[in-house]
Amino acid sequence: xxxxxxxxxxxxxxxxxxxxxxxxxxxxxxxxxxxxxxxxxxxxxxxxxxxxxxxxxxxxxxxxxxxxxxxxxxxxxxxxxxxxxxxxxxxxxxxxxx
Numbered sequence: 001x002x003x004x005x006x007x008x009x010x011x012x013x014x015x016x017x018x019x020x021x022x023x024x025x026x027x028x029x030x031x032x033x034x035x036x037x038x039x040x041x042x043x044x045x046x047x048x049x050x051x052x053x054x055x056x057x058x059x060x061x062x063x064x065x066x067x068x069x070x071x072x073x074x075x076x077x078x079x080x081x082x083x084x085x086x087x088x089x090x091x092x093x094x095x096x097x098x
C-alpha cells in the first residue's frame with residue numbers, strides 16, 4: 001500500500017485539475033478500492049475522470065452544523081469521504097434543520 005503520492009501526481013492534481021491540497025491529502029486515507037481507482041485515474045492524467053472526487057470533496061466542505069444541507073451535486077459519492085469525514089457528515093445530517 002502506498003503511503004504518499006509522488007510530486008508529479010500531486011502537481012497534476014493541484015495544478016492541472018485544480019484539486020485542493022487538503023483533498024489531495026485525503027486520497028491515501030480512503031478505502032482501498034476507492035484509493036486504487038483514484039490512483040489509476042491519476043496515472044491516466046485525465047482530470048475528467050476525477051470529477052466525481054472533486055465535486056464530492058467540494059460538497060463535503062460546504063456542509064456546516066446548524067445549516068440546511070445543500071442539494072448534492074451530480075457525481076456526489078460518500079466513497080470520497082474518510083471514516084472521520086463520514087462520521088462528521090452523518091452528524092451534520094442528523095442535526096440539520098429541515
